[in-house]
Each structure stands twice: as structure tokens, then as C-alpha cells.
Amino acid sequence: MNLEVLEQSIYDLVTETSTNLPKDVRRAIKKAKDAENAGTRAAMSLDTIANNIFMADDQVSPICQDTGLPTFKIKTPVGVNQLEIKECIKNAIIRATKDAKLRPNAVDSLTGKNSGDNLGEGVPVIKFEQWEKDYIEMKLILKGGGCENKNIQYSLPCELEGLGRAGRDLEGIRKCILHSVYQAQGQGCAAGFIGVGVGGDRSSGYDLAKEQLFRHVDDVNPNPELAKLEDYILEKANTLGIGTMGFGGEATLLGCKIGVMHRIPASFFVSVAYNCWAYRRMAIDLDANSGEIKNWHYQDGEKIAFDETAATQDDQPSKEVIELRAPITEEQIRSLKVGDVVKITGRMYTGRDAIHHHLTSHDAPVDLNGQIIYHCGPVMAKDEDDRWVVKAAGPTTSIREEPYQGDIMKKFGIRAVMGKGGMGPKTLQALKEHGGVYLNAIGGAAQYYADCIKSVDGVDLMEFGIPEAMWHLNVEDFTAVVTMDSHGNSLHADVQKSSLEKLAAHAEPVFK
Numbered sequence: 487m488n489l490e491v492l493e494q495s496i497y498d499l500v501t502e503t504s505t506n507l508p509k510d511v512r513r514a515i516k517k518a519k520d521a522e523n524a525g526t527r528a529a530m531s532l533d534t535i536a537n538n539i540f541m542a543d544d545q546v547s548p549i550c551q552d553t554g555l556p557t558f559k560i561k562t563p564v565g566v567n568q569l570e571i572k573e574c575i576k577n578a579i580i581r582a583t584k585d586a587k588l589r590p591n592a593v594d595s596l597t598g599k600n601s602g603d604n605l606g607e608g609v610p611v612i613k614f615e616q617w618e619k620d621y622i623e624m625k626l627i628l629k630g631g632g633c634e635n636k637n638i639q640y641s642l643p644c645e646l647e648g649l650g651r652a653g654r655d656l657e658g659i660r661k662c663i664l665h666s667v668y669q670a671q672g673q674g675c676a677a678g679f680i681g682v683g684v685g686g687d688r689s690s691g692y693d694l695a696k697e698q699l700f701r702h703v704d705d706v707n708p709n710p711e712l713a714k715l716e717d718y719i720l721e722k723a724n725t726l727g728i729g730t731m732g733f734g735g736e737a738t739l740l741g742c743k744i745g746v747m748h749r750i751p752a753s754f755f756v757s758v759a760y761n762c763w764a765y766r767r768m769a770i771d772l773d774a775n776s777g778e779i780k781n782w783h784y785q786d787g788e789k790i791a792f793d794e795t796a797a798t799q800d801d802q803p804s805k806e807v808i809e810l811r812a813p814i815t816e817e818q819i820r821s822l823k824v825g826d827v828v829k830i831t832g833r834m835y836t837g838r839d840a841i842h843h844h845l846t847s848h849d850a851p852v853d854l855n856g857q858i859i860y861h862c863g864p865v866m867a868k869d870e871d872d873r874w875v876v877k878a879a880g881p882t883t884s885i886r887e888e889p890y891q892g893d894i895m896k897k898f899g900i901r902a903v904m905g906k907g908g909m910g911p912k913t914l915q916a917l918k919e920h921g922g923v924y925l926n927a928i929g930g931a932a933q934y935y936a937d938c939i940k941s942v943d944g945v946d947l948m949e950f951g952i953p954e955a956m957w958h959l960n961v962e963d964f965t966a967v968v969t970m971d972s973h974g975n976s977l978h979a980d981v982q983k984s985s986l987e988k989l990a991a992h993a994e995p996v997f998k
Contacts, residue, residue: 487567489574492777495770496578496624499779500556501587503626503768504548507539508784510703511679511740511765515539516790518677518730518737527825527967528735534928534965535730535763538880540792541933546587550764551865551878551932552630553588556610557696561623563774568614571622574777575612579604586867586877588628590952598840600951622774625700625783627767632883632906632929633760636674637695638666639688642754648989654754656997659684660715666758667723667739668989671982672732673883673907675762675929679703679741680719683757685749691757698743699761700769702784705743712744715997722992726985730763731929732907733967734981741765764930807965813856814901816921822968824975828925830964833943834858834904838882840954841947842890845898851946851956854898858925861887861905863953865932866942874942876959878932881906884924892916904966908978917972924970926977938964 507515519532542549558575562568582588583604592606593599604610617623640646640662642654649665652658663682670678681701683694707713719742729735740763749755769783808822811832822828835852837845837859865878884891884905891903891913903909904925917923927935944958969977 487570487775488777489570492571492772493574493577495772495777495779496575497581499624499626499768499770500578500582501546502782503628503766504553504582504587505546506543507549507765508768509787509789510784512539512790512792513788514703514740515763516792518740521736522730523736526735527733528730528737530827531730531733531928532737534931534934536792538928538931538934541937543791544793545933547933547936548587548589548865548878549766549932550630550762550930551589551863551880552632552882553591553865554628554630554634554766555591556588556604557627557629558610558612559615559625559697559700560613561615561617561619563620563622564616564618566622566774572612575610576605579610586865589863589865589878593951598950600953602951620774621780622772623769624772625767625769627696627699629696629699629759629761629766630764633674633678633762635883636670636760637692638669638758638760639691640665640756642756648986649993656711656715657995659756660718660996661993662756663715663719663742663744663758664722664989664992666760667719668726668728668985670760671728671907671985672929672978673885674760675764675906676728676732677730677737677740677763679761679765680739680743681759681761682742682744683747683755683759684744685747686755686757687749687753688755688757690747691755692759694745694747695757695759698745699759699765700767701743702786703741707744709746712746716742716744718996726988728981728985731926732978732981733926733969762930810858810902812858812901814858815856816901819901819921819923820972822923823971823973824968824977826968828966828968830858830966831962832960834860834959834961834964836860836862836864836955836957836959838863838954839886840950841956842887842894844947844950845894846890850898852958854900856899856901858902858904859900860959861903864936864957866952866957874945876936876939876942879936879939880930880932880934881927883907883929884909888913892920895922896920908969908976914970914974914976914979917970918974921972923968923972925966926969927966935964938962
């Protein structure tokens with residue numbers, strides 16, 4: 487096999503997966519967008535998502551700044567050298583990271599050190615299987631941390647909030663899957679897709695669940711019972727009112743695929759792999775002799791370009807927008823309320839897990855009084871003048887900072903924090919006491935927000951790695967929604983409460 491050709495084919499697969507959503511996913515998002523009520527927060531979010539999809543495709547840049555953990559599933563003819571394929575994958579991953587198609591995401595679990603090239607122990611994930619066909623099939627999924635953290639596994643029988651007892655039968659499986667959608671709320675970048683694995687052990691069940699994510703969105707399960715259950719889940723999940731980004735609305739789930747395997751008598755697991763709207767998976771068929779790409783998967787049917795949406799979005803009528811520029815006063819913050827749309831111009835600083843942990847016991851490298859912290863781990867590159875530029879910069883899931891956020895805001899005088907998915911009661915109480923707000927940006931909209939960043943004016947704490955460093959960003963018209971205010975109000979708590987009530991309406995048996 488020509489290894490140079492093979493490496494280039496894999497590089498093309500990685501680039502395409504990171505930057506260009508498959509046709510079936512695009513059609514599912516358009517269907518949700520067309521069904522949403524105009525003028526709502528959910529509609530605004532779907533407009534931004536559509537715009538972002540177009541921009542990523544047009545600029546060949548990552549759809550989402552969290553390019554996830556690359557997971558390859560490969561089928562090879564007997565006699566093909568899998569060690570050579572593995573080496574080509576690693577080389578292609580290094581190149582894609584250097585070219586800012588991937589964010590450096592491989593972190594040593596003991597030291598916290600980022601390898602910088604997406605290689606490390608067990609990273610990327612590469613799984614081989616032999617088959618009797620004469621070509622290589624290579625699948626890749628890039629599943630970000632925000633949706634990965636909303637994966638969930640149930641051991642039946644169990645008690646489920648809102649649904650009661652889930653037994654070891656189809657009814658119990660049904661309840662688990664509905665609950666999995668409820669518990670994700672907006673933190674997994676709804677509207678999402680789920681793959682479900684029924685049976686197996688704890689590890690094989692999750693593997694089966696993730697394998698379902700490689701199915702086509704519009705396929706039909708060959709098992710009639712599972713086909714019926716998939717349709718039921720897709721219909722009923724969209725009655726929960728969680729909506730895009732957890733803002734409420736009509737679209738909560740865009741796809742449900744279920745697989746089943748045998749189990750041992752003592753164990754009955756239902757494993758759910760949750761995937762965000764930025765459903766980045768692709769597959770290719772490779773010539774086993776030359777390494778050339780023979781065929782791309784997921785290319786059937788119409789491709790929705792979204793360029794019309796991107797071109798006209800700014801012309802759409804919208805709610806009055808409030809301008810914010812740091813440093814922000816407490817008086818300005820207390821005038822904001824849940825539902826307000828804000829546009830930020832000026833300076834803000836990124837800060838994720840490592841920064842928040844660091845600030846609990848250290849001084850800040852800059853004066854944060856009155857400032858905005860953005861929960862974001864951007865994709866960065868250097869231009870021809872050796873200056874940092876932002877290639878992708880959407881929000882990360884904020885709930886991870888819940889143990890720190892309120893204390894950090896009070897300690898340094900921070901007035902606004904921005905991310906996605908909302909935060910919990912400790913932060914809400916701090917916002918009320920200190921005078922602060924939580925701003926929800928649109929998860930996955932990494933190109934849309936990168937376009938709002940006009941310059942990188944500095945960086946601190948680079949020893950934590952590019953995603954975890956504190957980047958000083960100069961932004962213009964950076965849009966977000968106030969979802970937690972200084973008066974004790976939280977849209978996220980309200981949506982969770984109302985969706986739990988709707989979930990409880992599905993407690994009665996459905997399948998005999």
C-alpha cells in the first residue's frame with residue numbers, strides 16, 4: 487500500500503469530519519429549524535447554528551471548537567497491515583492538529599499536561615475488525631466533551647425521576663431512553679442525537695451505543711420492535727419542551743438509534759451515547775492496494791447548504807439587543823433579566839476548568855474586576871506574522887465550573903460569565919449576592935463566534951495548554967442570552983422543572 491496516499495486520505499477524512507456536517511444531519515437540522523416558532527430563543531439559536539454550518543463548510547474550519555476524541559472504527563481485508571494504518575492515522579492526526587482542523591485535546595490524566603498534538607495513551611481511539619471484502623472501510627466520529635459528559639448508563643431495574651420504576655423489559659428500556667434525553671437538558675447542545683445500546687456489559691454496552699451513531703439518521707431499524715421504539719422516542723422526546731440549547735422549544739431530539747445484544751442473567755444495562763447537534767461523523771471506503779478514497783458515506787440525498795440562511799440572518803426581526811462593554815458596573819448587571827439578548831463589544835477573557843481551579847488559590851494574571859469570563863477552549867493558530875488568531879471559539883459546558891464559579895466571581899469582582907447549558911444553585915446564589923449574570927452562548931457555533939473576535943490581545947497561563955489558557959479577546963457584537971440573572975431567576979431551572987412535569991406524563995406503560 488502507498489502509505490503517503492493513505493495518510494493523505496485519512497487527513498482528508500479528518501478534515502471533512504471536523505468541518506462539513508453530513509447530508510443526513512443537515513436535513514434533520516433544517517427540519518427542526520422549519521418547525522420552530524419564529525421569534526423565539528430556540529429559533530434564534532437554530533438560525534445561528536445554520537449560519538455556523540455554512541461558515542465552517544465555506545472556510546474549511548472546525549464546526550465546533552471542541553473537536554472531541556477522535557474515534558476510528560476500521561474494517562480491513564485479511565492480510566492488510568493494521569500497524570501501518572495505525573501509524574498513518576497518527577501522522578494524519580498530527581497534521582490536522584497543526585493545521586487547526588483539530589484542537590489539541592489529549593491530556594495526561596495524572597499530570598494534566600496537554601500533549602499538543604492529539605496523541606497520547608489511548609488517543610486517538612482506533613478499533614480494527616477484519617472482514618472478507620476487498621476494500622477498507624474507515625469510520626470516524628468526533629464527539630465533543632460536552633455531549634460525551636451527558637452519556638448515561640442505567641442498570642435495570644431502577645427508579646427514575648419522573649417515571650418511577652423501570653423494569654427489565656421493553657417498558658423499562660423505554661423509560662431509560664426518555665430519561666436520558668431529559669437529564670441532558672441543554673448541556674449536551676440540544677437538539678441532539680442518541681445512540682442506545684441494550685444489553686452487554688458496561689463497556690460493550692457503551693460501545694454498542696456509540697456504534698448506533700454511525701447509522702444514517704433516516705434509516706429504519708430492521709427489528710420491528712426497536713423501529714417502533716425509535717419512532718416513539720423521537721416523537722415523545724420533542725414534547726418535553728427542553729428545546730434547542732435548553733431554551734425551550736419544539737426540537738429537543740433529532741434522531742434515536744437503538745441496538746441490542748445479549749447479556750448475562752445478572753446484568754441488564756441500557757447505555758446511551760448522547761451526541762450534540764454538531765453530529766460529526768463520516769466514513770470512507772479505501773482501496774486496499776493504493777490507499778485512495780473510493781467512496782464517501784452519508785452522501786445520499788439533498789445537501790442543505792444553509793447559505794441562504796447565513797446571508798439573510800442579520801435581516802431577521804429580533805428582540806431589542808442590549809450592548810455590553812467591560813468593565814461592567816453592578817448597576818448595569820442588575821438591570822438585566824432572564825431573556826435579555828446582549829451583544830458584547832470590547833474585552834473578555836477565556837477561562838475553563840484549569841483556570842478556575844488555579845484562581846481558587848492564586849491571584850489572577852489580569853484585573854478581572856467588572857470583566858467577563860468566557861467558558862471557552864478555542865482552536866488557535868498563528869498567522870504569517872506569528873500572531874495568534876482564533877480559528878474556532880464556541881462555548882464549553884459551564885456546569886463543570888459550578889464548584890468554583892460563585893467564589894471566583896466574588897473574589898475577583900467578575901460581573902458576567904458566559905458558556906452554555908447553564909449553572910446550578912450555588913452560582914445562582916452568588917449572582918444574586920454579588921451582582922452578576924450568566925450568559926448563554928450557542929453551543930457548537932464556533933465559526934459564528936470566531937468571526938466576532940477581532941483580535942487576540944494576549945494570553946496567560948499557557949502552561950495549561952491552548953484550550954485551558956486564559957486568552958485575552960477583543961470582540962465585536964458577540965451575542966448571547968441572559969439565562970441566569972442577579973434577581974434569582976434561572977431559565978435553566980425553569981425548563982428543567984417544566985420538562986420533568988412533562989416527562990412524568992409518560993410514566994404509564996406504552997408497550998405490552
